[in-house]
Amino acid sequence: MAPASERPRADPVEVIEAIPVEGENEIPAAELAAELIPTPAGLRLFPELGRGVAGRIHPAFDRYLLRRVALKRLRRELAEEPFYRDGFIAEAQITGQLEHPNIVPVHSLALSPEGVPYFTMKLVEGVSLGAWLRAPARRPGTSERLHDGLEIFLKVCDAVAYAHDRGVVHRDLKPDNVMVAGFGQVYVMDWGLARLTRVRPASGQGAQMEAEGPVGTPPYMSPEQARGIPGEMDEQSDVFALGAILYQIVSGRLPYGALRDARQILLRARAGATVPIDEALGALPMARRIREIVTRALAPRKEDRYASVAELREDVGRFLRGGLHLPTRTCVPGEVVIREGEPGDAAYMITAGTCRAYRSVGGREETLATMTVGDVFGEMALVLYEPRAASVQAVGEVTLQVLDKQTLAEGLGIDGWTGALVRALAQRFSDLEQQVRKSGMRRE
Numbered sequence: 001m002a003p004a005s006e007r008p009r010a011d012p013v014e015v016i017e018a019i020p021v022e023g024e025n026e027i028p029a030a031e032l033a034a035e036l037i038p039t040p041a042g043l044r045l046f047p048e049l050g051r052g053v054a055g056r057i058h059p060a061f062d063r064y065l066l067r068r069v070a071l072k073r074l075r076r077e078l079a080e081e082p083f084y085r086d087g088f089i090a091e092a093q094i095t096g097q098l099e100h101p102n103i104v105p106v107h108s109l110a111l112s113p114e115g116v117p118y119f120t121m122k123l124v125e126g127v128s129l130g131a132w133l134r135a136p137a138r139r140p141g142t143s144e145r146l147h148d149g150l151e152i153f154l155k156v157c158d159a160v161a162y163a164h165d166r167g168v169v170h171r172d173l174k175p176d177n178v179m180v181a182g183f184g185q186v187y188v189m190d191w192g193l194a195r196l197t198r199v200r201p202a203s204g205q206g207a208q209m210e211a212e213g214p215v216g217t218p219p220y221m222s223p224e225q226a227r228g229i230p231g232e233m234d235e236q237s238d239v240f241a242l243g244a245i246l247y248q249i250v251s252g253r254l255p256y257g258a259l260r261d262a263r264q265i266l267l268r269a270r271a272g273a274t275v276p277i278d279e280a281l282g283a284l285p286m287a288r289r290i291r292e293i294v295t296r297a298l299a300p301r302k303e304d305r306y307a308s309v310a311e312l313r314e315d316v317g318r319f320l321r322g323g324l325h326l327p328t329r330t331c332v333p334g335e336v337v338i339r340e341g342e343p344g345d346a347a348y349m350i351t352a353g354t355c356r357a358y359r360s361v362g363g364r365e366e367t368l369a370t371m372t373v374g375d376v377f378g379e380m381a382l383v384l385y386e387p388r389a390a391s392v393q394a395v396g397e398v399t400l401q402v403l404d405k406q407t408l409a410e411g412l413g414i415d416g417w418t419g420a421l422v423r424a425l426a427q428r429f430s431d432l433e434q435q436v437r438k439s440g441m442r443r444e
Contacts, residue, residue: 027058036076038112043120045071052190054084059123068125069107073118085117091192092119094168102159104179104187124189126181129156133175133248140252141284149249150320152178155186157242157313163188164235164309167198171233173241174220175248197234218265219254220244223300226269236302239309243297246316250290251280255298272300289319327402331394337378340391344381346404350374353398359390370395379403 027037027045037058039045044061049070051057058071072092078084089109096106096119109119129152132138138145156178160170172193179187193215214221214228222240224232247255255274259265268274277294293315299305306312328351331337337348340359350373357368357377368390371377381388382405 036112036114036116038073038116038118040110043071052192054078054088055192068123069120070123071118071120074116076116079116087192088117091194094194095191098163098166098168100159100162102155102186102188104189124179124181124187126179128176129178129180130175132180145249150316152180152186153246153249154313154317156188157309159188160238160242161309161313167196169195169197169233169235170238171195171225172216173238173245174217175245195230195233214266218262218269219256221269223270223272226266235308236305239297239306239312242309242312243294246297247277247294250286250294251277251284253280274298293319329400329402331398331400333394333396335394337392337394338388340388342388344378344386344388346402347376347379347382348400348402349376351399351401354395355392355398356395357390357392
């Protein structure tokens with residue numbers, strides 16, 4: 001093999017000097033110098049895309065990889081403050097280790113020659129969940145808002161559950177820290193207030209994580225965050241914030257009410273004094289099950305709250321995929337599930353076992369049908385509010401899913417078009433059955 005000095009040198013990376021970006025002009029050199037804005041080689045920087053308390057975000061173009069990226073920098077006046085500098089670096093390092101499809105990827109971390117820390121990351125082109133929820137087409141109570149909002153919410157839960165598994169608590173979850181991109185991608189952003197729960201932060205980076213005082217954004221703070229004791233802020237604090245986001249998706253309101261004064265919100269947050277979801281909904285129709293999920297996620301006491309984001313996600317996913325999340329009932333052999341002539345307040349689907357439907361005719365039982373897994377009974381009396389037309393008995397041990405009147409009304413919109421259609425169909429079957437009886441014919 002030839003010595004290194006004799007080997008042909010690789011061609012340097014070609015730098016594309018100008019890629020037109022419609023509607024954008026680069027930051028003037030004078031502004032770059034005055035603000036000490038980092039200017040890494042190969043990046044074209046454009047005016048601010050967003051800002052926080054300590055950071056500034058610029059869209060940029062990477063002339064080496066020919067892609068748009070985002071550059072986040074610490075404000076120049078804070079670059080010499082260890083509390084902010086170390087916290088900023090910790091944010092980049094923590095985010096860079098969370099490799100998940102719903103967490104924005106970090107590409108690089110560096111210090112400018114003037115000592116200003118910055119990092120580059122994927123540029124998410126879309127809108128915040130906050131803006132998404134404010135769109136006129138997604139009014140609270142609409143099916144689009146609920147269905148699509150819950151789909152986004154599940155992806156947020158996936159990201160946060162992954163972070164918790166890696167020992168990272170976000171502590172500032174809110175719709176404005178969730179980005180919804182143009183093709184359905186969802187990203188949890190801004191991990192600047194994150195806290196490590198399993199390992200000690202690097203030297204100098206623990207000051208912000210363990211600083212006492214309220215942490216987060218008041219309308220989404222859990223009681224323990226509002227109290228400001230770091231040791232109490234854990235995964236269940238993020239559960240509460242996710243519950244607040246879910247509350248907003250469902251009702252269009254904030255859990256601590258319409259207060260604008262941050263101090264008043266903090267007082268309510270410390271006491272866990274959320275406005276009940278039923279009160280926030282007012283006349284808006286909403287399924288009972290999702291209201292129960294919101295209430296549990298926002299429980300003031302941790303022991304009443306979901307124990308994990310994964311558990312919260314499972315319930316929301318079950319509601320979204322399974323619709324009504326029906327309760328179940330187990331019957332022993334010979335148990336009568338419904339009795340002929342009694343008022344109907346529930347319908348049943350068999351999920352395991354076998355049942356027998358029968359009527360009393362002249363003092364004896366006449367078997368009408370044998371039903372097994374997937375069969376439904378009791379629906380006529382439930383929809384038409386009539387007495388039971390027959391009795392149903394468990395042949396062996398039977399497991400049933402139960403649909404009651406309240407759940408039917410909430411899940412099917414029984415007072416609207418769908419409910420009217422269901423009632424009309426049920427009435428037609430009932431009329432047909434009466435005709436069969438009068439004619440003396442027996443149904444097979």
